Each structure stands twice: as structure tokens, then as C-alpha cells.
Amino acid sequence: MQGYFNTPDTHKYSVILPTYNERKNLPVIVWLLAKTFTENQLSWEIIVVDDNSPDGTQEIAKQLANVYGEDKVVLKPRAGKLGLGTAYIHGLNFVTGDFVIIMDADFSHHPKFIPQFIRLQKAHNLDIVTGTRYRSTSKPYTPDAKPGGVHGWDFKRKLVSRGANFLADTILNPGVSDLTGSFRLYRLPVLRHIITVTVSKGYVFQMEMMVRARALGYTVGEVPITFVDRIFGDSKLGANEIVSYAKGIWVLFTTV
Numbered sequence: 001m002q003g004y005f006n007t008p009d010t011h012k013y014s015v016i017l018p019t020y021n022e023r024k025n026l027p028v029i030v031w032l033l034a035k036t037f038t039e040n041q042l043s044w045e046i047i048v049v050d051d052n053s054p055d056g057t058q059e060i061a062k063q064l065a066n067v068y069g070e071d072k073v074v075l076k077p078r079a080g081k082l083g084l085g086t087a088y089i090h091g092l093n094f095v096t097g098d099f100v101i102i103m104d105a106d107f108s109h110h111p112k113f114i115p116q117f118i119r120l121q122k123a124h125n126l127d128i129v130t131g132t133r134y135r136s137t138s139k140p141y142t143p144d145a146k147p148g149g150v151h152g153w154d155f156k157r158k159l160v161s162r163g164a165n166f167l168a169d170t171i172l173n174p175g176v177s178d179l180t181g182s183f184r185l186y187r188l189p190v191l192r193h194i195i196t197v198t199v200s201k202g203y204v205f206q207m208e209m210m211v212r213a214r215a216l217g218y219t220v221g222e223v224p225i226t227f228v229d230r231i232f233g234d235s236k237l238g239a240n241e242i243v244s245y246a247k248g249i250w251v252l253f254t255t256v
């Protein structure tokens with residue numbers, strides 16, 4: 001198939017979309033994803049992992065499956081809110097594509113960046129491409145792209161994010177500029193491998209995945225992204241996640 005890319009792309013791209021109370025966001029993010037993949041003539045599927053959201057997200061997902069096709073929007077629910085890390089593990093069981101894209105359902109991660117991820121992956125035959133909100137340094141990088149950034153976060157949340165990245169980068173030195181972000185593209189077997197060795201389950205999961213990937217010798221490229229805070233609903237990041245993050249760094253420091 002021919003599109004944004006010079007050569008036909010016969011790979012299939014699977015998006016794992018974890019949702020918790022994303023009723024208002026889900027239809028639009030799915031529409032944007034479908035549009036992006038269709039315009040670029042890429043084959044795709046979206047695995048929605050909903051944790052029994054009280055706002056009825058699952059009903060919306062079922063309607064979307066009717067509209068786009070059950071092979072395109074695949075609902076794989078769980079009984080209760082079990083966390084972001086295990087949502088990816090669960091979703092991974094149902095992936096039928098060659099590459100997996102992990103992203104948030106609340107528009108913080110815009111699908112428009114996906115073709116750039118794919119282009120960079122192809123150019124360097126990378127195992128992983130990660131979006132970065134921060135300055136990218138050593139990794140294969142999209143040179144013509146504008147710098148990434150964060151919009152809509154208050155000072156405290158920005159500080160937490162910067163601090164989390166600084167701490168992990170200083171102590172563990174994986175050489176990736178955005179360790180806590182979760183907008184990433186993985187080669188399927190690479191994601192399967194890293195996930196089996198990753199122990200944390202909450203927000204710290206993103207950082208651990210990247211540190212482990214680097215320790216295992218997988219190649220990582222970076223694409224600058226703008227992260228826009230959600231308009232509908234609330235973030236699920238709480239104080240307990242910050243504590244688990246610090247613990248996660250310690251575990252990695254002593255084991256990797």
C-alpha cells in the first residue's frame with residue numbers, strides 16, 4: 001500500500017488503548033486513529049482495554065466496534081480498575097499486528113505523530129520509537145520536527161514529571177529523554193520480551209520498560225511530541241504513584 005511512505009507498508013499496526021472513564025474521549029480518539037491509518041494506507045486495529053469504567057466507556061466501545069468493524073475496534077475489558085501496566089499486558093494478548101502502539105485515550109497523545117514514529121522506525125530499523133516531550137539528544141531523531149512540549153499542566157505536575165525523568169536518567173542513565181511518557185511504538189516481539197521482564201504495574205511501568213529495553217540492547221528512536229493535558233475527565237496519577245515510581249527506580253538501580 002502506498003501513502004505517506006515511499007514504499008508500500010504491508011505491516012499491521014495495533015494500538016493498545018487503556019481506558020478508565022473515557023466515554024467522552026473514546027469516539028474522537030478512535031475516529032482520529034482510523035483517519036490517520038486510512039489516510040496513510042496502513043493496516044490497523046485498536047484494542048480497547050477498559051477496566052469496567054463506571055461512566056459506561058464499554059458501551060461506547062461496543063458502538064464503535066459496530067461502526068468500524070469488530071476486527072478494527074476490539075474491546076477486551078477487565079472486571080475492575082487494575083492499573084495501567086497490567087492493562088497493556090492484557091491488551092498484548094490480543095494483538096494481531098506486527099507493531100504495537102501504546103498511547104493514552106484522552107488526546108494527550110495525538111495520532112498525527114504516528115506516521116512520524118513509523119517513518120523513523122523504518123529509516124533506522126528500530127525496535128522502539130518513543131514520543132518525547134523533552135529535548136532529545138543522542139538517539140535517532142526526527143530532525144525536521146518541532147521540539148516537543150507539555151501544555152495544560154500546572155507547575156506541580158510539570159515538576160513531578162521533570163523530577164521523575166531527571167531522577168531516573170541520573171541514576172539509571174538509559175539515554176532516553178522522556179522515560180515516563182507512554183506514547184510509543186514497539187516491534188511486537190520486543191514488547192513481548194520487555195513486558196515479561198518488567199515487574200512494576202503502575203505509572204512507573206513506562207520508565208521501567210525503557211530502562212529494561214536499553215539494558216537488553218534494543219534500539220530506541222525519539223520523535224518530539226506535544227503532550228496536551230486532557231479536557232474531559234481526571235488524571236489517575238496520585239501520590240501513591242509517585243511513591244511507587246521512586247521505589248521502581250530503586251529496584252532497577254539494584255537489579256538492572
Ligand SMILES: Nc1nc2c(ncn2[C@@H]2O[C@H](COP(=O)(O)OP(=O)(O)O[C@H]3O[C@H](CO)[C@@H](O)[C@H](O)[C@@H]3O)[C@@H](O)[C@H]2O)c(=O)[nH]1
Nearest residue numbers: 018019020049051082083084087104105180182235236237
Ligand atoms: N484500563 C485502564 N486504563 C487506565 C487506568 N488508569 C489510567 N488509564 C487510562 O490510561 C490513560 C492515561 O491515564 P491518565 O490518567 O490520563 O494519565 P495521565 O495522568 O495523563 O498520565 C500520562 O502521563 C504520564 C507521564 O507523563 C504517563 O506516565 C502516563 O502513562 C500517561 O501517559 C488514559 O487513557 C486512561 O483512561 C487503569 O487502571 N486501567
Ligand SMILES: [Mg+2]
Nearest residue numbers: 104106108230
Ligand atoms: Mg492523561
